[in-house]
Amino acid sequence: MNLKGVCVIVLMILAGQSLFAQKYELGEVTIEELKETRHPIDSSASAAILFKTGETKFNLMNDGNWTVSTEVRYKIKIYKKEGLDYANKSKSYYVGGFRNETLNFKNAVTYNLVDGKIEKTKLKSDGEFKDEINKDVKVKKITLPQVRVGSIVEYSYVLNSPYISSLNDWYFQDNIPINYVEYNVYIPEYFRYRTVISGYENVEVENATINTGDFGQQKYGYKIKNVPSLKEEGYVTNIDNYTAILKYELASINYPNQPTKNFAVTWDDVVKSIYEHDGFGDQLDSKSYFEDDLKIILEGLVSEQEKIDTIFNFVKSKMTWNDSYGVVTDVGVKKAYKEKTGNVAEINLMLTAMLRYAGIQANPVLISTRRNGIAMFPNRTAYNYVVAGIEVQNDVLLLDATSKNAQVNLMPIRAVNWTGRIIRERGSSNEIDLLNVPPSKDNVIILGEIKEDGKVEGKLRRVLTDYNSFVHRENNIGVTEDSYLEKLENRYKGLSVEEYKVDNVKDLSKPIVETYSFTHDSDIEVIGNKMYVKPLLFFTLDENPFKLDQRKYPVDFSFPFKDAYNISIKIPEGYEVEYLPEAINAAMENNHSAFKYLVSAANNNIQLIVNLDVNSFYIPSEAYPALKDFFKLIVEKQTDRIILKKKE
Structure with a gap:
């Protein structure tokens, strides 16, 4: 090997050592960093986190209680105008308990390159704000000064908490790329935590025993470099389910010369702790507050189904949800009943208690909502x-x-998320499947006619069942007919609606049925003596909703569905069909989805039958390429135009 080759190898080794030995500390900003105009790996990034480091330590207070102190440090580079928001940071903390959390920002600085020199601007008091989310949760916010494209901002915060049962989740990913993440957790020898790292990134984990201070500790270190940004992808309900996140949950405490105390080791333990809470189990036993009312509404009812429907509708009509979640009550079922408003637990524990009172075998079912994520x-x-x-x-x-x-x-739909757990009166529990829901139908029938100028006039009937009807009702609560039609016409450009009618809006037992007359002027292109017709008219899927080459996350369609279109179009006098798209009947493997397309012409009429069935609630990421190709086929078929030509 020549001398030049040896030098290259030595330089590569030194560069590698420099990378791994690099210090990630606040205040170390270089001119080269400030000159950087785009992220070296992700050129589309509007900003990047140059590093995110943190550590969590436990402190034993004089009163014998523990506190957990977590310090997190950020260094962020702004590349584009869209990235300026990353110079703002907000962090919430809990103040609703016997002992409050505290939160403080520090070391907040903006760096800019001015006349070839580094200019440093510190955060002043007018850039820090406090806010209150509710009586239990407050938030602190900072807005860094003098931030512009090219700036680097740094800050840190310290969160002190008396709650050791679960540590704050640690996120290894963000909406922008992160060059380096390091997190160290120092666990006292008395505590055992259950941990899990979700997501698809490979995090390096190491641990070591530390025997300094008043008690032994186990240090757990987590490192990862070049973390890609979280890409916006359609059909993802909660991106946190697939994000690289570290979770800590206290499993046990074992002090010297004391028996081990276990915490939530099994699902049975979780259920037991919830059931024994004053805001859960006791609420199911209370019935005096509703007895008189229920005697009246149940009078004369014999069948179990009648009782279920009557009680369910009674609670829905009487109670208003205050948008607050939770498995335990806030003010209690009695007060909620009197005030006619309550959180999720108050309304549905009340419902459960009433059903039991009527002799129905009812039990509460615990759920993690889509927003809350999957229970790992x-x-x-x-x-x-x-x-x-x-x-x-x-x-x-x-x-x-x-x-x-x-x-x-x-x-x-917010509550339909993987699995739930039913709790019976004797304390036993079982997991139940929440995804076993029937497919929701969207059936469209159109009788239309193509006019000489290329406009289409016709009548439409649309029937929506199950979740399709539910979504329609939810989205249009309090919406006037004029506002709804305006939204409809804006959704389908070129559509004009008349004689609109909708049935069964309030009768939940029946599907939503819409009928209307319409004119649409965007379905047909007239060129010379020919017309090019979109067979599905304004229901045509013009582009593939799945655009990414690769996808790490499963596709969540919210619910299985069956879309069916039966369209009959009369062609104008003096025209004949020159071209019809070919029929197709396609399906994905494992019966995830199926697509049927059939078009025919006879007696101056075009008849189109199209069925799209999405049978799977979730489609796994490994099936994404097949799903993308499947929808590509659908788009190609739906945009393949019928050609009409004038008769000679």
């Missing part, structure tokens, strides 16, 4: 929602009275 392991914060469950044969009927439009076994 047994822990006390896994569930944030509770509904009523009625066991019938080998099934459980689910009832959620927080929504006026919910039906028996048709809960709000």
Whole structure:
């Protein structure tokens, strides 16, 4: 090997050593960093976190209680105007307990390059704000000064908490790329925590025993470099389910010469701790506040189904949800009943108690909402929602009275998330599947006619069932007909609607049925003596909703569905069909989705039948390429135009 080759190898080794030995400390900003105009790996990034480091330590106070102190440090580079918001930071903290959390920002500085020199601007008091989310949660915010494209901002915050049962989640990913993340946790020898790292990134984990101070500790270190940004992808309900996040949950405490105290080791332990809470189990036993009212509404009812429907509708009509989640009550069922408003637990524990009073075998069902995410392991914060469950044969009927439009076994979509856990009176519990919902139908029938100028006039009938009807009702609460039609015409450009009618809006047992006359002027292109017709008219899917080459996350369609279109179009006098798209009948493997397309022409009429069935609630990421190709086929077929030509 020549001398030049040896030098290159030495330089590469030194560069590698420099990378891993680099100090990630606040205040170390270079001119080269400030001159950087784009992220070296992700040129589309509007900003990047140059590093995010943190550490969590436990402190034993004089009164014998523990506090947990977490310090987090950020260094962020702004590349584009869209990235300026990353110079602002807000952080919430809890003040609703016997002992409050405290939060303080520090070391907040902006760096700019001015005349070839580094200019440093510190955060002043007018750049820090306090706010209150509710009586239990406050938030502090900072807005860094003198921030512009090219700036580097730094800050840190310290959160002190008396709550050791679960540590704050640590995020290794953000909406912008992160060059380096390091997090160290120092756990006293008395504590055992259950941990899990979610997501798809490979985090380096190491641990070591430390025997300094008043007690032994175990240090857990987590490192990762070049973390990609979280890409916006459609059909993802809660991106946190797939983000690289570290979770800590206290499993046990073992002090010297004392028996081990276990915490939420199993799902049974979780259920027991919730059931024994004053805001849960005791609320199910209380019935005096509703007895008189229930005697009246149940009078003369014999069948179990009548009682279920009557009680369910009574609670929905009487109670108004205050948008507050939780598996335990806030003010209690009695007060909530009197005030006619309550949180999720108050409304649905009340519903469960009433059903039991009527002789129905009803039990509460714990749920983690889509916003709360998937319960990774047994822990006390896994569930944030509770509904009523009625066991019938080998099934459980689910009832959620927080929504006026919910039906028996048709809960709000927010609550339909993987699995729930039913709690019986004797304390036993079982996991139940929440994804076993029937496909929701969207059936469209159109009788149309193409005019000489290329406009289409016709009549439409649309029938929406199950979740399609639920979503329609939820989205249009309090919306006037004029406002709804304006939205409809804006959604389908070129559409003009007349003689609109909708049935069964208030009768939840029946599907939504829309009928109207329409004119549409964007479906047909007239060129010379030919017309190019979109067969599905304004329902045509013009572009593939799945655009990414690769996808790490499963596709969540919220619910399975069956879309069916039956369209009959009369062609204008003097024209004939020159070209019809070919029929197709396609399906994905594992029956995830199916697509049927059939078009024919006879007696101056074009008949189109199209069916799209999405049978799977979730489609796994490994099936994404096939799903993308499947929808590409659908778009190609729907945009393949019928060609009409003038007769000679």
